[in-house]
Amino acid sequence: MTVRENHKNKISSFEQEPQNEKTILRLGELFCGPGGLALGAKRANVVKDGSEFEIEHAWASDYSNDSCRTYARNICPEPPETVICKDVCELNIQSLQPIDIFAYGFPCNDFSIVGEKKGFNGTFGPLYLYGIAVLNHFRPKIFVAENVGGLTSANDGGAFKKILTDLKDAGNGYLLTAHLYKFEDYGVPQTRHRLIIVGIDKTLGLRFRVPAPFTSNKPLTAREAIEEPPISKSTPNSERTHQSKTVVERLQYIKPGENAWNSKLPDNLRLNVKSAKMSQIYRRLHPDKPAYTITGSGGGGTHGYHWKEPRALTNRERARLQTFPDDFVFEGSKESV
Structure with missing residues (x-):
């Protein structure tokens, strides 16, 4: 299917x-x-x-x-x-x-x-x-x-x-x-x-019945959502975020499914955060599992990150994970979207 x-x-x-x-x-x-x-x-x-x-x-x-x-x-x-x-x-x-x-x-x-x-x-x-x-x-x-x-x-x-x-x-x-x-x-x-x-x-005199789950045993994966079919470069909302050299280097140490806290980062790439440590900070998707919850903030390392390429997800990739079709066009700047 x-x-x-x-x-x-x-x-x-x-x-x-x-x-x-x-x-x-x-x-x-x-x-x-x-x-x-x-x-x-x-x-x-x-x-x-x-x-x-x-x-x-x-x-x-x-x-x-x-x-x-x-x-x-x-x-x-x-x-x-x-x-x-x-x-x-x-x-x-x-x-x-x-x-x-x-x-x-x-x-x-x-x-x-x-x-x-x-x-x-x-x-x-x-x-x-x-x-x-x-x-x-x-x-x-x-x-x-x-x-x-x-x-x-x-x-x-x-x-x-x-x-x-x-x-x-x-x-x-x-x-x-x-x-x-x-x-x-x-x-x-x-x-x-x-x-x-x-x-x-x-x-x-009617009551809504909760529908039975249908993908519990085999959920859709991030890879399936983003790569099947491939996203054309001309698809709206596909602009990529420019990643700093530090972010690229940090992501290269973070394995799929890991984040900035549970990965083995060199001291110079660790985050200097003493307060709450959100699990989504620089967290990379695991290609063979569903994505974690996509949030609307996007700043401070919460964009959602590709499992293979050292970069943040594009808005179109995030939209795929939300099941929006490719012809659903989001208005506004990349940051606003």
Whole structure:
């Protein structure tokens, strides 16, 4: 089975009464980023008992200009004005179009195990409430909320319980299914673990079922994702980062799968860091395993590094590891992307 075949969407459908014509479900998003969730939604197509269901973009919002430009280019070039580039705190929810499905990956900064773990006491922790406002106003049939696994332990577990309660009680009330997914078990060539909460309007009498893993025994590897098929030099977002002589020399001592801390570096190439030692610093991919979690920072040795060549991954290689297709073009500078 090829990488492309493995990357096909695995869609879990739920029981519906047979209909005679196609049903279009309208999608709204907060914290939409460049459009990964929307791309998956656009590609989802369910045919059940003669009825067909498709998802179409209605509106999306994010505060990052490059993310909004990327979303508009790839998801909704016509009409691009349905992507609202604005701080969620300033967004007029009542002015948005009605939706059937709502998706939001609310900011994880204050819930992540990497960082100060402020939970609700941080700047980003309470932002999930804007999603609750959307659910109360539009009462969509379905919602999908995504966050880091650290959410379950933030504020001694209190944050997770509070969020679940607020989601359950929003709108007409929702039947929730919360699950920590290991993405490498679902055809993603990356050990990205995320908590996904699916809610279905309780008046529909339906509940989402967690799909069975299908690549647990043979996950996609970094080599398969990046090399099959090869990435053409003309593919967008393939610019390489200029590596300093010191970085090149350091990487030559780091074996595939190792990082700056567990490799045997000469003294002159060791990092002078006394605080927390992140495992991803100058960590090279292992070609025969899924990539480790790709992060959005990129600075301080966290770009993600090729297993053979002494260099950082290109944005296109990182996009491959996130399962974005090669024709999905990211807007902005190389550093912004």
